[in-house]
Amino acid sequence: MKTNHHSPLTASEIGTLWGFYQKNSLLTRVTGYFMEKVEDVDIREVLQLVKKEGQEALTMIEDICQSEQMAIPVGFTDEDVTPSAPRLFSDAFMLEYARQLEVASIAAAGAAIPNVTRSDITNFLQTALQLGMRHHDIAKETLMEKGLYSRPPVIPAPKQVDFVEKQNFMRGFLGEKRPLSAVEITHLFMNMQTNALGKALMMGFAQVAKDAKVTKYLVRGKEIAHKHVEVFRSHLAEEDLPGSRTWDDHVMTSSTESPFSDKLMTFHTTALVDIGIGNYGLSTAGSPRRDIGLTYARLMAEVAAMAEDGAELMIKNAWLEQPPPAPNRKALEKGRGG
Template identity: 45%
Template sequence: MGTEYNVELTSPEIADLWTAYQADSMAICGIKYFLTHIDNDDIREVLEYALKLSEEHVQKVTEIFKEENYPVPQGFTEHDVNLNAPRLYTDKLYLIYILNMGKYGLETYSLALSLSERSDVIQYFTTCLNETEKLHNWAKEVAKEKGILTRAPHIPKPEQIDFVKDHSFLAGYIGEQRPLLGVEIGSLVYNAKRNALGQAIITGFSQVAQDKKVRKYLEKGREISGKHLEIFSSLLNQDYLSQGTTNLTSEVTDSTVSPFSDKLMMFHITTLIASGIGQYGRAMSTSPRHDIGVKYSRLIAEIAKYSNEGAKIMIDNGWMERPPEAADRKDLANKKH
């Protein structure tokens, strides 16, 4: 590989590094708090490894930005976490949370890697991807050992290959429904699991939020995630398939003392929503059945509206750090007059 000289970061490289800094600085706050209230040693080791990765990632991105004379983001600091707050979640939820964050990391790092062009950035995201793969697989094995991992349902083995012969394969309304495809089942189970976790996380947040508007917003999110969980589960139930998940709100304690700043909790929820919109879109693109596509489209619109409401709250409170953006050429031109 040839040496690169004076190669500036491209817009996607800056954006992906900036976003990674935000996510990892938030993760450091969360995992440090989790580690102050944990009983299981196997889950503790997974969390400690996850914390180590996030700290190393923040350090590396800081170095890259400083070398480029690019402002290092504020992200989240020790001021956004109260390590003395009582336990809010169980060890089980910690592990499920890390599993989900591992999936999110695999998706975001692989996309960031595909968009990177400068050698050091390519190496950084390659390392992140490899480390996240290790974390995700480790957490999955621990979840299996603890009986926490809920497997997706099975489908029968066909006796021979076959071809679609009827347009009803695409339909999905009453009286015309074909059984779910394996790819549709996978997406429904994944999205059911995400919403079960999201409902539990946001339930805890709604108990401890300080600002009244934030608390009301989080309570609305708790209801939305619960409704989405029911929709995905009902589609699986129609074909007598297991849901592949369970309700996780029982893994939230009754604490009302906040371990996190309202700013951090709002950022966390908007990040989960953004990821959810992307996952719903991918699920819709791989499902030929019309009724499922319509459901995903409607759910995307609902959570996009909810995300916009959250963004307004963050802006009103001065919590939204401005992401990297292009120059405003019209504004620059106007300043000349």
């Protein structure tokens, strides 16, 4: 049965639009800079698709905001990018960056769809999901064609179904540890991939940041990412399984001229931290071996502290755009009563 009235935006829908605007405005600026520097024609085409996707998302959100008389977020503008700055990353890094951004976009859109009601918001998210999946596949295929794609570890396919019979299935400290499950391997490898890319990104950012406190924050992020890469690598190595490739040598220049504002680089780092926290939560749920689960809990606490410090740094510099809040009913009531 159709409803004729125009439903107001829910809190979930407002938050979704706000979050997607922030991330897509960042995405279009970063990929726009990459397109100024990329030399490989195939990689340029991937970046062009990703940038176009981000620009279309921004336009859709702006149209919805205008129809609802909702303030359009500031996000990131051309002032946050210096296209003439020297190249900071290799073409291969730009391609893997695009692929991993699409992974994050797929996850964000998929998580948001069940929490929205209006058809226009649902259509926006479904479009974002479909484009994210399509562009991820194109980026992955391009990486594979160029010999740059890190395949997850290969294990023998099971010939029969087994059921867990002993509680030592969850053991990870005392006694003999069982081999990693396919699901645990998947999470360890994925988290190693994201941290390896994040480490190289923050290495490049730290090299060009202008503010000393921002530089210190980015160096800290790089060191944490390196530590987490080694933790995940060690768990895989115990089973003689390979880890993913690293990207440290894809920071291409010794230039200290920044292509991005300190605001953009700090926000980008905190956004990566937020994604990491979400990934670690999912990984914990999929890792019943106790030592693996506790590893994620320990690492999650470390990145959560990093996220909090990043937010404080952005607040001090007046860079943090406040997410849309609910009305402060107590303050309104007090004002009327006074």
